Amino acid sequence: MSTVIDVSDVTVRRGRSFLLDHVTWRVEETDRWVVIGPNGAGKTTLMQIVSAHMFPTLGEVRLLGERLGAVDVFELRPRIGVSSAGLAAHIPPEETVGDVVISAAYAVFGRWREAYGAIDETRAERLLSQMRIDHLKDRRFGTLSEGERQRTQVARALMTDPELLILDEPTAGLDLSGRELLLATLSELALDETSPTTVMVTHHVEEIPAGITHALFLKQGRIVAAGPLEQVMTDDVLSRTFDLPLKIRETDGRWYAQAFLAPRRAL
Numbered sequence: 001m002s003t004v005i006d007v008s009d010v011t012v013r014r015g016r017s018f019l020l021d022h023v024t025w026r027v028e029e030t031d032r033w034v035v036i037g038p039n040g041a042g043k044t045t046l047m048q049i050v051s052a053h054m055f056p057t058l059g060e061v062r063l064l065g066e067r068l069g070a071v072d073v074f075e076l077r078p079r080i081g082v083s084s085a086g087l088a089a090h091i092p093p094e095e096t097v098g099d100v101v102i103s104a105a106y107a108v109f110g111r112w113r114e115a116y117g118a119i120d121e122t123r124a125e126r127l128l129s130q131m132r133i134d135h136l137k138d139r140r141f142g143t144l145s146e147g148e149r150q151r152t153q154v155a156r157a158l159m160t161d162p163e164l165l166i167l168d169e170p171t172a173g174l175d176l177s178g179r180e181l182l183l184a185t186l187s188e189l190a191l192d193e194t195s196p197t198t199v200m201v202t203h204h205v206e207e208i209p210a211g212i213t214h215a216l217f218l219k220q221g222r223i224v225a226a227g228p229l230e231q232v233m234t235d236d237v238l239s240r241t242f243d244l245p246l247k248i249r250e251t252d253g254r255w256y257a258q259a260f261l262a263p264r265r266a267l
């Protein structure tokens with residue numbers, strides 16, 4: 001088994017604030033991680049580091065066996081599939097779903113004069129079906145629901161057959177059906193052993209797909225806990241991460257969190 005992400009004592013500093021503060025984290029090839037933490041915890045910053053889009057202020061980062069800083073990031077990036085709100089903002093609204101997905105093969109947005117081979121076309125078709133968006137192939141990206149957009153972005157992230165898949169808050173802003181459809185799709189992906197090593201960010205434990213094996217809890221740029229899901233998903237870890245007394249339970253492979261607060265009477 002090989003190590004896909006090896007982050008060692010990483011600090012990211014902007015002015016006086018520490019976005020990440022001495023973070024050490026390892027992800028192995030067969031792992032499927034969820035990264036959980038409140039807004040501003042540093043989740044997106046950590047995802048930018050492990051997708052080779054940001055360098056740390058201090059510390060060492062190895063991705064897919066290569067050391068960040070010693071490797072050409074333009075060779076590394078195609079091996080890592082990313083879906084994030086930041087990237088989605090660059091997708092032209094008039095682009096069709098089919099083109100958003102297939103153009104990832106050439107690391108461009110906007111299909112323009114590229115000649116795609118039959119292998120690319122077949123792969124794109126398969127991903128559209130896997131993500132339950134095959135019926136939307138000719139629809140313009142700008143006309144999709146948020147859930148359909150998220151599934152299109154995941155399909156695009158998988159198009160280059162990456163060794164590592166990074167999904168930064170794929171479930172943010174989805175309605176109930178959008179969330180459930182995405183979770184079902186992400187569960188299938190996580191449970192499939194041929195899928196790439198996966199890291200998914202969320203701030204809701206209710207949005208952890210089945211098949212996730214590990215969890216990293218982040219708060220104010222620091223790791224609260226990291227390890228196998230059933231070991232770290234505890235009331236104590238969750239309460240410390242969100243600064244609130246929380247109870248967690250698992251039912252049918254899904255996780256639920258609830259606060260228990262002392263009742264207050266109006267004066």
Ligand SMILES: Nc1ncnc2c1ncn2[C@@H]1O[C@H](COP(=O)(O)OP(=O)(O)O)[C@@H](O)[C@H]1O
Nearest residue numbers: 014017019037038039040041042043044045046
């Ligand atoms: N360039 C920057 N300079 C200063 N602070 C920043 C910068 N970028 C992000 N931050 C702050 O760093 C913290 C972590 O951000 P981020 O990684 O996006 O958190 P998360 O994804 O967990 O919500 C936030 O408080 C954010 O406001």
Ligand SMILES: [Mg+2]
Nearest residue numbers: 043044045169
């Ligand atoms: Mg974020």
